[in-house]
Amino acid sequence: MKDINDINIRLVDSTILLVFLATMRHRKTTAVASEMRLTQPAVSHALKRLRNLFDDPLFLRRSHGLEPTALANTLEPKVLEIIRLVSETLKGSEEFNPITESTDLRIGAFDYELTNIIPKLVAKLAKVSPNINVHAFPIQNYEAINALSYGKIDLSIGYFNFPIRGNNSYIAEKLYEEHYVLAARSGHKIFKGKLSLEKIANENHLLISPYGPIKNLVDQALDLQGLTINIKTIVPSLFTALSILEKSDLVVTLPKRIAKENMKKFGIKYSDLPIEGGSFQIHAVRHIRDLANPLHTWLTKILLDLVRVY
Template sequence: MDLNLVRVFLAVSETRSLTAAAARLYVTQPAVSQALARLRRELDDPLFVREGRLMVPTPLAESIAPGFHDAIAAIDRTLDGVHGFDPAASDRTFRIALSELGEIGWLPAIVRAVRAKAPMMRIDVVPMNVRELPEWLGRGTVDLAVTPSPVPGRFEKVVLKTQGYGVVMSTKHPLATGELDLEAYANANHVVVASDSGASAIDQALHRAGIVIEPRIASNHFAALPPLIAASADLVATMPDTIAEGWAQTWPLVVRALPFDMPAIDVSLYRRSTTQHTAALDWLFATVAHAIRGSSGRFQVIHGDAL
């Protein structure tokens, strides 16, 4: 079988589009259609059927895609080993999905590490959307993603850190020194952040504890929390404890332990499953992982006057 046919198959499988596959392969759409027609004849299967604007794989296509993917990835890595990847000469653009906290805390370290070896490489940050992440990584819409939320699918990942959670409130809050039991927590006025990528883990822990929280305030950004909570003697928020403790160094805030069981969660770096630019992605994956693991984060940049 012509190896180019396999590459066309994977491009269509990953993008679900003849046009996007052609753009990825730097060929025309008719060339992709012709290659797909040859592959259909060789495998005696339609492979993809059009549903609306998408090319949806048949059961046969779904079954052979993992084997084709692994084979092409192995071939590309072998060729990359011969030709090598020089980050200093690369001007590729890579897209990294980060939450607001990830961007505040780790983007400086990521950029510093990448630019030290690849000064011409461009990094685009994509706002985190946990629901869309499996499709983004599966189609190559983003190259990497940092999230505490498990991402279903065949995506390579590494655990960067383990994060606990706590309850943050003003030093003037009655619960700042009083007993913070489950009932007091459930009856408190809660603030949540709509973009919190760890929200699902909190919701699961609350469900196990048998309580439901109806937040009084839903903010778009974590950056709004320190001044909001510090100025309010009745609000609490559940968030990563290390970040809250950092904010408490310069804001009049207190961090209390959770009054229910919530295991620490793994924050992981995921990489896309698509096969293009394998060597460059290998380098970026390793570089970003090393940068984040070696950084304590810059979360304290959201600070108040020193106490």
């Protein structure tokens, strides 16, 4: 087993390093060949050269694909840095220009961000960078990290209920802090007088969940008081919930920005919950390989500007 510092540089070319990084992302040689427009034998040959160079298998065959060895995981950030430096050197003094930039931007976002942030981003890009196309995908936090790692998306926006900051493979930028409110149609009796847990427990509830019944913040608070709520309807998306809310006497717990921005459109009203806490952070997350990518740095700044206008 050899470290990258022990390798004879004359035996290395950029292609085998790019094959290595693509294999780390996809874990399948067919996907690597497709992405790099190489034949599978060419990919296999490149991997063989890498194994000989490092005196290590690098990738072990498993039923689900190729599994990186410990050395491969150690090498990835170093190879990423090599490719970044080479790329920057070749670009020379060329500067990023949003007006002339032409690319497809792949963004994975949760339902909340697809509803709240993506429309604002598309409108902003149409003005400042008209040649950038946005491809937005619905994604959950546990899927987002794999999608970033495998290069399937460029950026993920959402609430991550596990540590992202401190993970050397990802860059997480906090966009803003959000909290939940209780919403219902305007004129609903729940808004008469002070909102309490008892009043909330007496109403029929609408739950937003793509996974079926789950306990949310309100459930947990009610449990502590020995109270329960009646989940009358479960839907997978925010806009479906808002449409139902407008035409029913159901109540729902949802993020404040969504409630505030849709009050007039759906004829709803909202109130802060009578419980402590309930806040959560929204992050924009990208892979470390894009640390020096001027497009991604610029995009993160655009997102920060958009959410701070709120």
